[in-house]
Amino acid sequence: MVTVASEQLVQEQTNAPVRTLNESLTREHSFEPLQVEGEVPKDLHGTLFRNGPGLFESFGRPYDHLFEGDGAVTAVRLQNGQAWGATRVIQSAGLLAEQAAGKPLYGFNASWFQRFPRMLRMDSKNTANTSVMIWQDRLFALMEGGKPTELSMDDLSTLGETDLGGVIPSAFSAHPHEVPSRQALYNFGMTFGKQSSIDLFELPHQGKPRMLGRLPVSSPIMLHDFMVTENYMVFFVSPAKVSIWRAMLGIGPFDKLFYWDKKGCVDVWVVPMDQPDEPIHFQTDPFFQFHFANGYEKGDEIIIDYVRYPDLGVLEALGKEPDERPANQGEWAKLTRAVLNLKTKTLTHERMWNEICDFPMIHPHRLTQTYRYMWLTTEPDGQDDQERKVNEIVKLDLETGRDQRYMFGRGQNPSEPVFVARRDGSSEDDGYILTMVYEPSLHQSYLAVMDARDMEREPLAKVWFDHHIPTTFHGRWVAA
Numbered sequence: 001m002v003t004v005a006s007e008q009l010v011q012e013q014t015n016a017p018v019r020t021l022n023e024s025l026t027r028e029h030s031f032e033p034l035q036v037e038g039e040v041p042k043d044l045h046g047t048l049f050r051n052g053p054g055l056f057e058s059f060g061r062p063y064d065h066l067f068e069g070d071g072a073v074t075a076v077r078l079q080n081g082q083a084w085g086a087t088r089v090i091q092s093a094g095l096l097a098e099q100a101a102g103k104p105l106y107g108f109n110a111s112w113f114q115r116f117p118r119m120l121r122m123d124s125k126n127t128a129n130t131s132v133m134i135w136q137d138r139l140f141a142l143m144e145g146g147k148p149t150e151l152s153m154d155d156l157s158t159l160g161e162t163d164l165g166g167v168i169p170s171a172f173s174a175h176p177h178e179v180p181s182r183q184a185l186y187n188f189g190m191t192f193g194k195q196s197s198i199d200l201f202e203l204p205h206q207g208k209p210r211m212l213g214r215l216p217v218s219s220p221i222m223l224h225d226f227m228v229t230e231n232y233m234v235f236f237v238s239p240a241k242v243s244i245w246r247a248m249l250g251i252g253p254f255d256k257l258f259y260w261d262k263k264g265c266v267d268v269w270v271v272p273m274d275q276p277d278e279p280i281h282f283q284t285d286p287f288f289q290f291h292f293a294n295g296y297e298k299g300d301e302i303i304i305d306y307v308r309y310p311d312l313g314v315l316e317a318l319g320k321e322p323d324e325r326p327a328n329q330g331e332w333a334k335l336t337r338a339v340l341n342l343k344t345k346t347l348t349h350e351r352m353w354n355e356i357c358d359f360p361m362i363h364p365h366r367l368t369q370t371y372r373y374m375w376l377t378t379e380p381d382g383q384d385d386q387e388r389k390v391n392e393i394v395k396l397d398l399e400t401g402r403d404q405r406y407m408f409g410r411g412q413n414p415s416e417p418v419f420v421a422r423r424d425g426s427s428e429d430d431g432y433i434l435t436m437v438y439e440p441s442l443h444q445s446y447l448a449v450m451d452a453r454d455m456e457r458e459p460l461a462k463v464w465f466d467h468h469i470p471t472t473f474h475g476r477w478v479a480a
C-alpha cells in the first residue's frame, strides 16, 4: 500500500512539485474542444457554468483562506456528444486595481497602510467567487459580500459589477432560489451599518427586479443561504457574527472575522412574498447551516430540509485534516428536516441521514414541492485519513431511505452534483448528474457525466480539461 509519507518522499527525491487542487489556474481560455472519454448522451444539450476561487495568491503571497481567492468561472458546453470548455478569472475592479498598482491593495496581503483606509470606506474586493446566476439570459458571478458581477455567456469575459438598475444597495447573496410557480428568483443581501439588515429581492423571469423589503438584524451577521416555498422566504439567522472591529482594522486571519455568539439563538424569519412587510418572527436554539435542499408548505407547517452544523467551527476547519478539527465534528453536516409551525411559532428538527454531507441538489421541477430524491457529496467515515479523503456522490431516496453511491478514486474531489433532467424523462430521477472532478495524479480536472438513476454505475463520460480546475462551489445548468 502506498502511503502519503512514501509518496511525499518520492516527490522530494524527484524534486517534482506536489500539485494540489487549490492552486491558481494555470491557463485561462474561451470555449475550446475538450477530450471526451466515454459517451456524452446526445440529449444532453446545454452549458454548465461553475464558480469558485481561481487565484490563491496575490503577487506571490498566498491568501489566508480559500474564501479570499479571486473567482474563476468555468463552463462546459455539451452538444451532440461533443464538449467545449472555457475558464476565466473574473476581472473585478479590485483585481484590476491591484494589477495596475503591482501590489496587493485588499485583504490581509495588503500593507496595513493600504488596507486600513479602504476598510474604513467599506471598500473591499468583490471576488465574485462563489456561485453563478442565470437570469433573463444574462450570466452573473456571485459572492455574498458584494453585488453581482456580470459575465459574457459567450466567452466568460467580465462585463462588470451591477446593482441591477439600482435595486441592490449593498450585497446580493450567492444563493438565489427559484420558485417555479411564481416564475421568479428570490434572493437576499446583507447591509451592514447603523441598522444592519437582510435585504429581500425578487427577480422575475420577465420584467424588472425589485426589492421586497428589509429585515432588521441587531448586529452584522454571516448568512450564507436561505430557502423558499411557494409563498414564503425562510431565514434561519444563526448567531454567527461578523467581528466588525477586526474587519475595519483589517486584522486577520480570515476565519477570525467571524465568531459564534455562545449566548445567541437562531432568529427564524418567515416572510410572505405577497406581504413582505408582515414577516413572522420567532427564536429557537442555536445551530448553523450553509446550504438548504428544499422547502415546501404543508397546511400550517413549512418543511425545510437543510444541512445542519452545531456551530461555526467548520469555518475554521475548512481545508484542515480531519484530526485537526474540533471535537464536535461528529455533529457536523447532517441532513436535517425542520418543521416550522406558523401558528404556534415553533420549530422542530428531525435528522434525515447520519452521514457527513453537503451540497444537496434535487430535480429543479420539485423545488418548493414534496420530493423523493436528493443527490449530495459525502465524506465517508473511513478508517484512516487516506480513505477519508475519498469523496462520494450519493443519491438518497427519501421514500425508502435507501442510498446509492459512487466513490471516486483516491484523492479525487467531486464537486456539488448538478442534476439535469432528461428532456423526455418520466420520473423524478430520470436525468444526469454533472460533477467536476479533480484527478490528482494528472493534476487535471474532468466533468463526470453520470446516470442520476443509477449512481453505482461508472460515469457515462469524462470530459477532460487539459489543466486543473480549482474547487468550484456552485454551478447551474442552462439547457440549449
Ligand SMILES: [Fe+2]
Pocket: 130, 174, 175, 224, 225, 290, 291, 473, 474
Ligand atoms: Fe454556498
